[in-house]
Amino acid sequence: MTVREALLPIEEVAEKLGLGRERLYPYGPHMAKVQGEPPKAKGRLILVTALTPTPAGEGKTTTAIGLVDALWRLGKRAALALREPSLGPVFGVKGGGTGGGRARLEPRHEINLHFTGDFHAVTSAVNLLNALLDNHLHQGNELGLDPRRIELKRAVDVNDRALRRIVLGLGGRAHGVPREGGFELTAASEVMALMSLAQDFPDLKRRLGRIRVGFTHEGKPVYAGDLGAVGAMAALLRQAFLPNLVQTAEGNPAFVHMGPFGNIAHGTNSVRASRFALGLGDYVVQEAGFATDLGLEKFMNVVARSTGLIPEAVVLVATLRALRYHGGQDAYGMPDPKAVERGLANLAKHVENVELFGYKPVLALNRFPSDTKEEIALVRAFAEERGLPFALSEVYAKGGEGGLELAERVLEALELPHSYRPLYPFEAPLEAKVETIAKRVYGAQGVEWSEEARKALKAAKKEGCEALPVVVAKAATSLSDNPRFRGRPTGFTVRVTDLRCRLGAGFVVVYMGGIETLPGLPKLPQALGIDVDEEGNIRGMDY
Structure with a gap:
């Protein structure tokens, strides 16, 4: 199967996993929400992580998509479980979050922009809670909230540094109680995090009620449940809680749902999406945000233990441009074997990190046009020295065909012994x-x-x-x-x-460090290169 000229109707994508039309809530011909409860898990979970990235990212999403397409080519019933893109990076530094080249999600422009409205629903729920809090202050503050100790922030899904710290309630008594406030990216909000971790809707409502909004003058914590906000927030989130089904460019199923960031949250798609994928597919590929020190560590120590989603294999994505970068080369798009050799120290640490949790990673080298045979040989030798399964991934250029070697190494790794082990007990200080x-x-x-x-x-x-x-x-x-x-x-x-x-x-x-939950735009943001032509086609969002 190759990249399709026309997308499959979403009903046909669902049929590949035995999912009936009655379970779908379509959003047009190529996207749908999946209703009801997920079947009992039967699939085998494959987690995709990476070495420390360059500012441009190293293609974990592209690799994950290409791996699923390759598994289908090998006759395996596979499914993706991925996060939804945030508009922050889409219009900021990294661009879209739907893969690239011939290993991409479709319909990519809809997914990268408004999709099925999930991010809007989360944003609205966060801001409703803030509005109820400020109204409570205005209407007499029965709970005794200290305006100086309110930690809840509003949400926006666009990078905008000017909104990090603001003053609210100016203009006199009719306009609220003056206090300091601020915004954070929707993907960084606690509502986004708990939406992705909630097991079912009753669990979602319990979690919403436990959001801490601030403290009283006596130092007592105050929660969303104390403000009576849970019911209305749940109403806003009811539809957004359903996972989304889309397809790869080769017409294979992908569950894409929720989008907490890996550097300021736990960095994985919703538990509900993973459970549907595992209940319907024999092999499930899931991405953990950023590198092993962020997404993988949080998946193993937080997500796996709280949800029971235990990986059976781990793919570690590397690129020569990242190795050059970590070898001290600023022009990391240009060949530099010496820099690659120096940068292997970074990759070695990420291999060790995967092994900390009880797995031997499959090392996938995501190939770029500037890569040379000499540089590739250095990474292959690195893998051989450590006894690591190695595959050259060319999914960007060739789609599933370019991921066959990787798929074969992953299938072999699934038969190797592993012993999942978190790094600390919950009861530790x-x-x-x-x-x-x-x-x-x-x-x-x-x-x-x-x-x-x-x-x-x-x-x-x-x-x-x-x-x-x-x-x-x-x-x-x-x-x-x-x-x-x-x-x-x-x-x-x-x-x-x-x-x-x-x-x-x-x-x-x-x-x-100086981590911000609302990033700013760069000097030349991606937004400056995006447009719509006379035929209504979006340009500048193809990666």
Whole structure:
């Protein structure tokens, strides 16, 4: 099968997995929500992660899509489970989140833009909660909320640094209570995180009620449930909670649902999407955001333990441009064998990280046109020295055909022994969890805590968050908390700047370095190259 000239009707895509039309809620001819409960899981989960990326990303999504297409070519009933793209990167630095070349999702423009409205629903639910909170302050503040200690932020799905910190309620008594506030990216919101982790709708409502909005003057936490917000938020999210079904360019099924970021959240698609994929497919390929120090670590320590979604194989995606970058080459699109050789230290750490959790990764080298035979040979030799399964992935240029070698290595890896093991017990102190991640996964020498973080840590323990897993928000382009540290840095100390208890999501967010939950646009954002032609076709969003 090759890339199709015309997309399959979504009903035909569903039929490939034995999913009847009565279970679909179509959004046009090529997208649909899937209704009802997922079947009992029967599929085998394959997790895709990567080495530390360049600012442009290294093609995990493209590789995951091409791998599913290749599995179908080998006669395997496979399905994808991926996150929805956020408009932040679509119009910002990275561009779309639907893969590229001949390994892509379709209809890609709809998926990259408004899709089925899930992000709009999450944004609306977050902002409704904020509106109810500010109205509560205006109407007498019966709960005694301290306006100086409200931590809830509004949401927007566009990178806009000017909205990070704002002043609300100006203009006199008729316009609300003045206070400081701000926005964060929809993908960074707690509602997005809990939507992706909720097991069913009653669980979703319980989690919504546990969103902490702030504290009283006496220091008592106040939750969304205290404001009576859960019912209305649930009404906004009811349809968005249903997973979306789309297709690859080769007409194979893909569940695409929710989109928490890997550097400021846990970075995986919804549990519901994964459960549908595992209940209907024999093999399921799922991506974990960014590199092993972020997406993989959080999947293994947070998602797998809280949901029971245990991978049976791990694919580690590498690119020569990232190896050049981590070998000190700024012009990482140009061949440089010496830089590749130096950059292999970064890849070695990511191999070790996968092995920490009990797996031997399949190393997939995502090929670019600038790659040379000499450079490819260096990575192949690296894999051979470590006894790693290796495949050259050419899915961008060739679609599923270019992923056959990778698919075969993955099928072989599924038969190898593995022993999933998280890195820390839930009952460990929060400081110990953070130190374990920093030392074992990042390779840090130690952890420093700011005074503000120490206060937040004390409050989190008092609130009963000690037994929750940890989600670290840190730079994605370095193993450390400093984005300027390339390769495999050593002798560094990470610094915790803040800590937030997210009882709705079910984890504690630990902030390291200058991480922002609302990124800004670059000097030349992707948005400047996007347009619609006279025939109504979108241009500038094909990657």
